[in-house]
Amino acid sequence: MTERTTGAAAVLDSPVVVQGREAVGARRVFAVPLGLLRTARPRQWVKNVLVVAAPAAAGQLVSWHTASRLALVFALFTAAASAVYLVNDARDAAADRAHPVKRHRPVAAGLVPVPLAYATGTLLGLGAAVASAVLCNPMTAALLIAYLAMQFAYCVRLKHVLVVDLAVVTTGFLMRAMIGGVALAIPLSRWFLITAGFGALFMVAAKRYSEAVEMEAAHGATRALLTRYTTGYLRFVWQLAAGVAVLGYCLWALESGGVAHGALLPWRQLSVIAFILAVLRYAVFADRGTAGAPEDVVLRDRPLAVIGLVWAAMYGMAVTDL
Known part of the structure; x- marks a missing residue:
């Protein structure tokens, strides 16, 4: 009995077991700070x-x-x-x-x-x-x-x-x-506020629509308000918001007139094309009910990223009169 007890103690005190306990302890020490960091949503x-x-x-x-x-x-x-x-x-x-x-x-x-x-x-x-x-x-x-x-x-x-x-x-x-x-x-600019506001509503309503589609089987267990919205209503909201955002951006772009002095092309007006394409591309995910995480859609969809870069280049040339 004594030999067994001594052998068990030797195993528990072995370097491998001690290192394992230290590793577990270190993970526990950092678990809460890392959890707080994750809760702060770095990706957001x-x-x-x-x-x-x-x-x-x-x-x-x-x-x-x-x-x-x-x-x-x-x-x-x-x-x-x-x-x-x-x-x-x-x-x-x-x-x-x-x-x-x-x-x-x-x-x-x-x-x-x-x-x-x-x-x-x-x-x-x-x-x-x-x-x-x-x-x-x-x-x-x-x-x-x-x-x-x-x-x-x-x-x-x-x-x-x-x-x-x-x-x-x-x-x-x-x-x-x-x-x-x-x-x-x-x-x-009033057009800037309209475009930004309704563009945001488009993404928010698309997110809610995607959540409603995803969680229909859960009967609102995760977000009770989803049971009081219909998917048809949320679809109407994101479609309406997308339309107003596009209209606001068009009026904003056209307000500046034609080609600026010294500019090669009317870049601000041409940026309307890229803006509309971006809205249409995002609407694909909204329509599928897969826009529940807007940051993932924006960061992971390559065509949308390319369209965004083209828009940024056009708008950059517009504000710098190139």
């Missing part, structure tokens, strides 16, 4: 690139002052959006466990405690609000604080109100597109 941070939309549309991206100011706004908006994701996942943990994909989120999976997600999200949101008030102009701080207030209200209540939920998410994207111009005191 690409959406915050929209802060350059207004300065890019105005052709004001060439100075160090502009770059540093936009980098600051991007960081603040990323912190604010991450704070909202943390609070949202803490509130939706129970519902997310019923979703085939969302159940793997760190809070739903139990890797990150719900109170810790709430506390981290609250501190991150407060930090972004205070930093914007100290480092940015008053209008930029007001816009960022309004975004936080609206998104937290969405997490608590507004996500359960028909149509209002679509409007709130759309407004969040529109605020991203506006804040770069506000930070640099650039006047915002």
Whole structure:
């Protein structure tokens, strides 16, 4: 008996077993911080690139002052959006466990405690609000604080109100597109706002439509509001929004007139073609019900990426009068 006990102890104290225990302990130590990082949605941070939309549309991206100011706004908006994701996942943990994909989120999976997600999200949101008030102009701080207030209200209540939920998410994207111009005191064109707003509604409604198609069998277990929308209604919304976005962009492009002095071609007007092709390409995924993750569609579809690069090149030549 003693020999067996001694042998077992020797095995447990062997270098291989000790290293294994240390590796498991290290994974546990980093599990929570990594879970918080995943909950902050690093892949979603690409959406915050929209802060350059207004300065890019105005052709004001060439100075160090502009770059540093936009980098600051991007960081603040990323912190604010991450704070909202943390609070949202803490509130939706129970519902997310019923979703085939969302159940793997760190809070739903139990890797990150719900109170810790709430506390981290609250501190991150407060930090972004205070930093914007100290480092940015008053209008930029007001816009960022309004975004936080609206998104937290969405997490608590507004996500359960028909149509209002679509409007709130759309407004969040529109605020991203506006804040770069506000930070640099650039006047915002009405056509820019219409195009950005309805373009965002197009993507939001397509996302909801895809979720509704995907989760029809779940009877709204993961998002109760989906049972109150019909797929026909959501299809109508994204089709209407796509049409208005295209119309707004056409009017915006044509407003500038013909060929600028010294330019080779009317690039702004020609960019309408690329814009419409991009909308049509994205609509393929919306129609299939596979636009539930807009960032995946935008980043992984090569034809859409090529169309986007062509549009960016055309618009870049338009604002630089090439």
